[in-house]
Amino acid sequence: MSKYCIGVDLGGTFIKFALLDEDRRASGTFQLPTPAGRGSAGVVEQMVRGARKLMGDHGLRAADVHGVGIGAPGPLDLDNGVVIAMPNVPGMENVPLRNLVSDGLHLPAVLENDANAAAYGEYLCGVGGGRGDMVMLTLGTGVGSGIVLNGRIHHGSHGIGAELGHMIVEPSGEKCGCGQQGCLERYCSATYIARLARRMIEKDGRASSLQSVLDAKGDIDAKDISDACRDGDELAAYVWDNGAYYLALGCVNICRIFDPDEIVLAGGMARAGDELMEPVTRHFRRLHWKLTEPKTRLAIAALGSDAGVVGAAGVAWQKFAQKR
Amino acid sequence: MSKYCIGVDLGGTFIKFALLDEDRRASGTFQLPTPAGRGSAGVVEQMVRGARKLMGDHGLRAADVHGVGIGAPGPLDLDNGVVIAMPNVPGMENVPLRNLVSDGLHLPAVLENDANAAAYGEYLCGVGGGRGDMVMLTLGTGVGSGIVLNGRIHHGSHGIGAELGHMIVEPSGEKCGCGQQGCLERYCSATYIARLARRMIEKDGRASSLQSVLDAKGDIDAKDISDACRDGDELAAYVWDNGAYYLALGCVNICRIFDPDEIVLAGGMARAGDELMEPVTRHFRRLHWKLTEPKTRLAIAALGSDAGVVGAAGVAWQKFAQKR
Numbered sequence: 001m002s003k004y005c006i007g008v009d010l011g012g013t014f015i016k017f018a019l020l021d022e023d024r025r026a027s028g029t030f031q032l033p034t035p036a037g038r039g040s041a042g043v044v045e046q047m048v049r050g051a052r053k054l055m056g057d058h059g060l061r062a063a064d065v066h067g068v069g070i071g072a073p074g075p076l077d078l079d080n081g082v083v084i085a086m087p088n089v090p091g092m093e094n095v096p097l098r099n100l101v102s103d104g105l106h107l108p109a110v111l112e113n114d115a116n117a118a119a120y121g122e123y124l125c126g127v128g129g130g131r132g133d134m135v136m137l138t139l140g141t142g143v144g145s146g147i148v149l150n151g152r153i154h155h156g157s158h159g160i161g162a163e164l165g166h167m168i169v170e171p172s173g174e175k176c177g178c179g180q181q182g183c184l185e186r187y188c189s190a191t192y193i194a195r196l197a198r199r200m201i202e203k204d205g206r207a208s209s210l211q212s213v214l215d216a217k218g219d220i221d222a223k224d225i226s227d228a229c230r231d232g233d234e235l236a237a238y239v240w241d242n243g244a245y246y247l248a249l250g251c252v253n254i255c256r257i258f259d260p261d262e263i264v265l266a267g268g269m270a271r272a273g274d275e276l277m278e279p280v281t282r283h284f285r286r287l288h289w290k291l292t293e294p295k296t297r298l299a300i301a302a303l304g305s306d307a308g309v310v311g312a313a314g315v316a317w318q319k320f321a322q323k324r
Numbered sequence: 325m326s327k328y329c330i331g332v333d334l335g336g337t338f339i340k341f342a343l344l345d346e347d348r349r350a351s352g353t354f355q356l357p358t359p360a361g362r363g364s365a366g367v368v369e370q371m372v373r374g375a376r377k378l379m380g381d382h383g384l385r386a387a388d389v390h391g392v393g394i395g396a397p398g399p400l401d402l403d404n405g406v407v408i409a410m411p412n413v414p415g416m417e418n419v420p421l422r423n424l425v426s427d428g429l430h431l432p433a434v435l436e437n438d439a440n441a442a443a444y445g446e447y448l449c450g451v452g453g454g455r456g457d458m459v460m461l462t463l464g465t466g467v468g469s470g471i472v473l474n475g476r477i478h479h480g481s482h483g484i485g486a487e488l489g490h491m492i493v494e495p496s497g498e499k500c501g502c503g504q505q506g507c508l509e510r511y512c513s514a515t516y517i518a519r520l521a522r523r524m525i526e527k528d529g530r531a532s533s534l535q536s537v538l539d540a541k542g543d544i545d546a547k548d549i550s551d552a553c554r555d556g557d558e559l560a561a562y563v564w565d566n567g568a569y570y571l572a573l574g575c576v577n578i579c580r581i582f583d584p585d586e587i588v589l590a591g592g593m594a595r596a597g598d599e600l601m602e603p604v605t606r607h608f609r610r611l612h613w614k615l616t617e618p619k620t621r622l623a624i625a626a627l628g629s630d631a632g633v634v635g636a637a638g639v640a641w642q643k644f645a646q647k648r
Contacts, residue, residue, distance in 0.1 A: 133481050156583025157457050158619040166580040179614030256490045259480025290503030295482040
């Protein structure tokens with residue numbers, strides 16, 4: 001019988017669980033609520049309970065499982081498997097999550113940053129095809145990123161690498177919350193393109209069908225913009241294209257730096273699919289150097305919101321099973 | 325007796341030779357002219373002759389040598405050890421240099437891009453200390469770069485990665501010969517800071533002590549600027565500081581991307597030493613995000629123009645000797 005790895009993706013609202021088999025096929029994905037009121041003990045208990053349920057549902061005993069990969073939001077101490085803090089979940093300060101889960105399940109465990117886990121999931125089971133080099137950009141509140149080189153997640157020497165959203169691309173540009181100026185994410189994250197649309201309507205008094213969205217909801221999000229764009233709204237088209245331009249610029253820089261096989265776009269904005277890929281690809285080809293044709297493939301993430309839990313299992317697979 | 329690796333650095337004017345022992349100590353460096361008139365056969369003959377001389381001088385037989393590392397300027401086909409073309413050396417088109425040198429010496433050989441070899445030399449025997457992650461920027465005609473991650477040179481999936489001089493940092497800025505706009509090297513290579521000084525004097529009619537250099541030599545180079553800077557020339561100070569600013573910006577981006585242990589500055593401009601490091605470090609600290617202190621060390625290259633040949637030997641060491 002084939003052996004499995006368990007993936008657990010710890011989020012602020014839900015904990016996700018999945019199995020990964022030795023042929024890199026994911027299955028059994030489900031989620032449980034993240035218990036917010038019972039501190040770290042409640043969280044660990046829920047993680048152990050979910051993993052046991054996953055094993056029970058599939059008739060697995062500990063001997064059938066290589067290990068558990070845990071994805072969690074930063075900041076983390078990866079070497080020691082410790083969650084340093086977790087926004088929205090009180091009591092998760094300096095929790096040795098890796099060892100607690102490992103002890104609870106009597107299985108080896110490994111902790112990974114959730115953004116890196118998601119990139120690794122796409123690398124192993126999604127767009128990346130499990131070979132070569134892949135860079136993933138996740139377009140959400142900011143622009144998260146994960147870098148997989150030769151099948152290894154790149155963490156950096158001090159655990160603060162792979163922050164491609166904070167590449168400076170407009171040195172005289174917008175101030176970023178990180179203290180820098182002109183960071184990539186200030187120009188192409190879902191949050192910032194929505195903010196630009198709102199600014200153009202409210203401050204510059206520009207006409208747009210998005211005005212009615214603003215009136216109804218009090219705010220605009222990236223999906224409203226892509227919807228309005230599809231309906232022919234000019235302001236929405238400008239804002240969407242501007243975001244795509246900067247995303248393409250980031251992709252060109254990633255080619256110059258890494259020359260990866262794939263750059264994968266993920267997160268809420270990537271659900272726009274071709275409506276995102278078309279303008280990004282167009283700007284990418286124009287901005288790209290002329291010394292060679294573009295060789296890196298741009299693609300939309302294939303696993304959606306399962307990438308994190310699948311990748312967490314994948315990290316366990318790499319650590320505990322790959323040597324076989 | 326300890327075994328050695330031989331490094332051969334093929335340049336347009338000289339071929340350099342060096343030995344590297346198993347304790348990563350380089351010795352015996354010397355150079356021979358690159359024969360320009362006898363095609364690839366003449367070049368290969370000179371490489372074999374030099375390597376034999378190196379072995380003879382140190383009383384080494386083939387059994388005392390792990391292998392030969394060859395550094396050569398691009399474009400190369402690394403997988404097959406082929407020089408595709410070599411500016412200034414006629415007859416070096418599609419030459420299977422690795423196999424020809426290997427056959428001539430009856431030793432295993434490996435081919436590497438010279439910029440990567442230089443970075444690997446600094447990594448193994450210079451600033452890098454032979455551990456962790458290191459990025460090197462070589463400031464010359466352009467801005468060359470080499471990336472060493474976990475002791476491995478990063479080439480990219482299509483052999484066109486590690487071109488950090490072509491990161492776009494001013495999207496509306498200067499056109500670059502590569503076909504992009506606002507590439508880093510257009511703002512901080514030795515060539516471009518000299519060009520900026522000249523433009524300010526000749527086109528904008530700005531006063532500067534560099535005028536007399538222009539009158540005498542017909543041109544200005546980066547060393548003239550750092551000299552004038554030291555003598556208190558205002559225009560030179562502006563130009564030098566502007567170059568340092570963009571170099572610092574590049575270093576901040578490298579931290580966000582790689583988070584390496586060291587960023588090493590090399591090439592002619594780096595010979596200015598503290599006069600370069602002081603303004604670069606000042607701008608770096610100011611531009612760097614505030615989420616953490618800067619953790620990556622900035623340093624001037626330690627090996628100077630020997631980095632390439634030492635690194636070439638190092639590449640052979642990694643490939644043929646490291647497993648011992």
